[in-house]
Amino acid sequence: MELYELTLHELKDLLKKKEVSSKEVVKSFFSRIKKIDNKVKAFVTLCEEEALEKACECDQQQEYDGIAGIPYGLKDIICTRGVKTTCCSKILENFIPPYDATVARKLKEKKGILAGKLNMDEFAMGSSTENSAFFPTRNPWDLERVPGGSSGGSAAAVAAGEVPFALGTDTGGSIRQPASFCGVVGLKPTYGRVSRWGVVAFASSLDQVGVFSRDVRDCALVMNIVSGHDPMDSTSVDIEVPDYESFLTGNIKGLKVAYPREYFQQGVDEKIRETVKKALHKFEDLGAVVEEVTLPHSEYALPAYYLIAPAEASANLARYDGVRYGFRDFEADNVVQMFSKTRAAGFGDEVKRRIMLGTYALSSGYYDAYYLKALKVRRLISRDFNEVFKDFDVIVGPTTPTTAFKLGEQSDPLQLYMNDILTVPINMAGLPGISIPCGFVEGLPVGMQIIGRPFDEGTLLQAAYSYEQNTDYHTVKPVLGVE
Amino acid sequence: MISIREVEHVALLARLSLSEKEKEIFAEQLSTILDYINKLNELDTDGVEPLYHILPIYNIFREDEVKTGTSREDILANAPQVEEGQYKVPKII
């Protein structure tokens, strides 16, 4: 067994017992990266030198606790002081933030070691990581296939053993969908649980930072560090963060589990439906009460999302104008031209498409018909969930309608948007959701999504952990052709 | 259906200079997407309060205290063009 194959908590224990040094751990992961990342292409920036320096510091201080001395990766949308943060866009290709995002700072303060920055769909817009301005990331289970997106680099890096854990962001499924495609654990916390400060905004009312890990315990450990109120983010809520590890009891007797009829209908691959149904039986076996429920407005979540998210994005991405940072077209001879040419050359097609869509939805004469309508539908979606959570503790369903698809296979924008159909409603309602491995279809991982009440990540982790400990899908690792 | 003229208007608002080909593609793609989005009209939302903020929180403030900002060197370090400690931009008109 190589060090890179271990989980965060396993590494933590070894370091604590002084059986390995941080330097050995870091070296193991970097040699893994060097060996396979030319195939997987998860990283856009590597910080090897700094990582080794930090590891040596850790080894000198000999204070191993939590993530101290252990490497991790950050989606390249999370700002890192002095380290390029590009959002995988040409427009920010050379941007070096003079600040750390709150989540980056928290990991740094716990002496975690940044291995590098991870690939993503440009500005988190996409479901395949093919929209990265640099290169697509490959799925470690099948290099011909996409890792999902937008946090595809984070998911692939964890799945391929390049880092034990990583952070990503999730606006409409960008953590859970790639976690599902890559067979890893991916948690999107409640909107307001984790600070967004220093995380480049896509759709501010939906964005949330979350965790990729190889098992549920690791996810709880990292959540303990990144969660909590941040006075710099007005939408981060000032309520206590419980010790998430304490929820990992393995006991879910009496837990009330709902599965929505709408998440098992046409449009979701039949084999995936079967796989998740099997998982529901497992929950029953473990003592949970499982019942079918209805979330009647589910089918309207995606169209409403594709108004709200692009509308907010059109404003959030307006600042990339070539004045203060980032790419600029120097040919233009007046400001309007400079703005328009800079943005035309700096943004990729999908980003432009969503800016156009959002601008249109907000423009004079369309606001009520589109944007306002979408906000009303958002209320209805939120109500659906509230109704179910009156009687149930968690909601369970498939994370994605299909398993990982081939690169280039889905080129029609609308077809790609449909990937988010099961994850978007959760963002619309601001709820926490986790995707965990629950089986394979034709050798590709299938993810099960567990959705919880607001700020009840604990119960999510409790349910996920019990299932995980009684199955072994999480222990199966992809075999890369290079080994 | 979104016309080329509408695409041009929206592109101007969004400050995106588009080629003729891009305008055509966007007109078609945006029409398809909006067609799908129009599904929302199946729903009667009369009397439904729009959901502006998902969190039930209000009155989030900071106190009126000055903290030292970022140094001029740090803030200007990423700028494409700087002169006399300021961002330089081409003529306005």
Add this chain to the structure above:
Amino acid sequence: MTLSGDYETVIGLEVHVELKTASKIFCSCSTSFGAEPNTQVCPICSGFPGMLPVLNHKVVDYAIKVGLALNCEIAEFCKFDRKNYFYPDLPKAFQISQYDLPICKNGYLDIDINGDKRRIRITRIHMEEDAGKLVHQGDITTTPFSLVDLNRSGVPLLEIVSEPDMRSGAEARAYMEKLRSILLFTGVSDCKMQEGSLRCDANVSVRPRGQRELGVKTEIKNMNSFRAVEKAIDYEAKRQMEALEYGEEIIQETRTWDEEKQVTRSMRSKEEAHDYRYFPEPDLPPLKITPEWIEEIQASLPEMPDQARGRLMEQYGLSEYDASIITQSPDYLAFFDECLRNYSNAKTVANWMMGELSRLLNQNNMEISECLVKPEDLIKLLGLIDNGTISGKMAKTVFEEMFAGGKKPELIIKEKGMEQISDEGTLKAVIEEVVANNQKVLQDYKNGKKKAFGFFVGQVMKATKGQADPSAVNKLLRERLDK
């Protein structure tokens, strides 16, 4: 051509006032005026990726305060919105403002126009952030490039919008002056038009007298003084009337006031149709303003100019005109009130403040707060007049010296030997000398040429370098000449 009388001018004003908070509205940078470019900035007010706003509590307090002072309803619930437009001085390419739910609405203020009272309604007051500053080489239309300074970006502003209730430049000016004095009394702003902390745009239209519908309006910008507001509006109204008279159409447009040429000019370049695509700011939770909060602010509201004016008229018998001049600013009023603590003649104090003091302040372009003459100095001087130490005329000379160098009046009088000569013995000796040297005039006087009396007064004053007490001279001369 003659046309006045046929048309009526309709004016509404949009006033922007910078709030005197220590820090900016959404970040902790200083708001102080006149610093080196880009030295009072941070990633938040520079619109960097991933940055989030946090609202300054004091801005809301100040907005409520102004709303109460202007007789507005204070909203129980309000929110912020994004106003989207591209400009190099607007770092996020949207301004955080308030759109459909402003913090205050339906207020008014009363103005006096030649003794007539007019009530001008206030539509709304909202909070927003200021933009940065663009520095051109010369004129905006000819400059080859511009420079952006973001020190002002994020300084808190209130926008105060009036109803179209004004009918002349003079009324608009009176509104601005009254608004300024109210704002100064609330203490929320220093209201310096030259420094831009008080700015005004005017919407001007004309219509045939008796017509109900409003004519097509133009918006006038760049009026940097009260005088300019009056002049620009009167010019614009006349221009529109003449255009209508010639059968021309008024074009709805933005025009700039050219102070040098004293004309308004079209700003055609800005005529690209604006579509601000307002939508609710997702990064800022809304505000709930409780009655207790409003009461607390109400209790902290100091005496307002209208109240103070009434008090001066009632307590000291000042005329309405005098009282309104004294209450133009809280510093002015405080100066007056301070004088009256140890000096009883209010009219005299008012005359000196409105006369010599105002004249010198205006001449030197100074605020009363910068004035070296303090209330105790002024009343000392007035006391010296009252007890006959100096004449009123000489007191003006003394006052000028006090104003210039801050010296105490007694000292100036002593140094210059300016004490009034009232000693009868001394004066009699002078009179005797004058009479002795002018025997022929004495003869004329005795022969009935009573005008010669004035000659002797003049001679005595000349001989005493103007220091003789005029009433004593009169009395003694009469005794001497008529004996």
